Amino acid sequence: xxxxxxxxxxxxxxxxxxxxxxxxxxxxxxxxxxxxxxxxxxxxxxxxxxxxxxxxxxxxxxxxxxxxxxxxxxxxxxxxxxxxxxxxxxxxxxxx
Amino acid sequence: xxxxxxxxxxxxxxxxxxxxxxxxxxxxxxxxxxxxxxxxxxxxxxxxxxxxxxxxxxxxxxxxxxxxxxxxxxxxxxxxxxxxxxxxxxxxxxxxxxxxxxxxxxxxxxxxxxxxxxxxxxxxxxxxxxxxxxxxxxxxxxxxxxxxxxxxxxxxxxxxxxxxxxxxxxxxxxxxxxxxxxxxxxxxxxxxxxxxxxxxxxxxxxxxxxxxxxxxxxxxxxxxxxxxxxxxxxxxxxxxxxxxxxxxxxxxxxxxxxxxxxxxxxx
Numbered sequence: 001x002x003x004x005x006x007x008x009x010x011x012x013x014x015x016x017x018x019x020x021x022x023x024x025x026x027x028x029x030x031x032x033x034x035x036x037x038x039x040x041x042x043x044x045x046x047x048x049x050x051x052x053x054x055x056x057x058x059x060x061x062x063x064x065x066x067x068x069x070x071x072x073x074x075x076x077x078x079x080x081x082x083x084x085x086x087x088x089x090x091x092x093x094x095x096x
Numbered sequence: 097x098x099x100x101x102x103x104x105x106x107x108x109x110x111x112x113x114x115x116x117x118x119x120x121x122x123x124x125x126x127x128x129x130x131x132x133x134x135x136x137x138x139x140x141x142x143x144x145x146x147x148x149x150x151x152x153x154x155x156x157x158x159x160x161x162x163x164x165x166x167x168x169x170x171x172x173x174x175x176x177x178x179x180x181x182x183x184x185x186x187x188x189x190x191x192x193x194x195x196x197x198x199x200x201x202x203x204x205x206x207x208x209x210x211x212x213x214x215x216x217x218x219x220x221x222x223x224x225x226x227x228x229x230x231x232x233x234x235x236x237x238x239x240x241x242x243x244x245x246x247x248x249x250x251x252x253x254x255x256x257x258x259x260x261x262x263x264x265x266x267x268x269x270x271x272x273x274x275x276x277x278x279x280x281x282x283x284x285x286x287x288x289x290x291x292x293x294x295x296x297x298x299x300x301x302x303x304x305x306x307x308x309x310x311x312x313x314x315x316x317x318x319x320x321x322x323x324x325x326x327x328x329x330x331x332x333x334x335x336x337x338x339x340x341x342x343x344x345x346x347x348x349x350x351x352x353x354x355x356x357x358x359x360x361x362x363x
Binding site: 057 | 173205216217220221223224227228232276287288289290291292293
């Protein structure tokens with residue numbers, strides 16, 4: 001079983017566009033950790049927000065692990081090794 | 097949904113003692129009975145007002161944004177329902193759960209959760225739960241005023257207001273069954289909850305609580321639950337292992353539409 005989760009990022013609205021869109025994230029990491037990591041990559045100011053969304057529907061809890069997110073929301077690419085999680089990101093609230 | 101069951105669960109309160117860190121010896125704690133279905137961040141202002149007024153004659157203003165809560169040297173996630181925190185942290189042999197109010201610089205991982213942030217997080221949880229149950233169709237078909245009413249009912253602790261809007265989110269029918277059951281398992285000592293895509297049926301057969309626990313924590317339950325090393329509690333109630341998952345989702349969900357289950361070691 002893979003210890004990493006493949007994450008594909010897609011920007012929404014005016015969010016900065018990252019060169020790297022595909023990330024391999026340890027299953028035990030949380031959305032809170034990932035948010036801090038991507039904030040640093042984007043060099044966001046303290047007063048700027050960063051929101052992640054799943055299925056363009058809801059923002060996952062900061063305590064969600066990537067293991068749980070993969071099990072519940074990953075898209076399959078034919079076989080398990082191609083499973084990936086699509087996260088949309090925005091600097092303003094996008095879907096409520 | 098069973099009105100009587102849901103109402104009883106909603107009315108459940110837990111005893112919490114708040115102590116102000118660094119207060120004088122004469123400072124008496126703040127005791128309260130708080131609803132399980134509510135959130136600590138909604139009650140902190142009242143606790144702080146009490147300490148401001150009772151701190152030995154001189155009025156000390158405590159900034160709500162600076163205060164944070166801690167139990168056993170661990171900062172509390174005030175955006176978890178009170179019932180979840182209580183079942184996770186209250187020592188088994190104690191009647192009351194004791195929480196420390198701290199005003200020293202907050203640890204970096206402990207963000208201030210204002211009422212507005214809480215409302216946003218609550219609504220996102222409702223959306224996630226509905227995405228699992230109904231592919232998000234029910235929450236999306238509700239009007240914006242109904243979303244507002246849902247949070248208002250929770251933040252003002254108003255059962256009738258909640259009952260008027262929450263029912264469509266909690267119901268399923270033979271023609272519109274739940275796709276998945278929004279259930280989170282908190283194993284005491286682990287930093288995050290566990291969650292998986294759990295269907296309520298398998299090959300037409302109704303799945304029960306032990307099926308969900310077997311998926312979420314096979315190491316804690318053993319074969320058929322006989323050798324379970326943990327107790328599984330929701331709203332302080334040990335959940336019978338043969339409870340149908342659909343019943344749990346309809347009647348024991350917190351207002352955010354998730355069934356929050358706490359696993360504590362037996363004994």
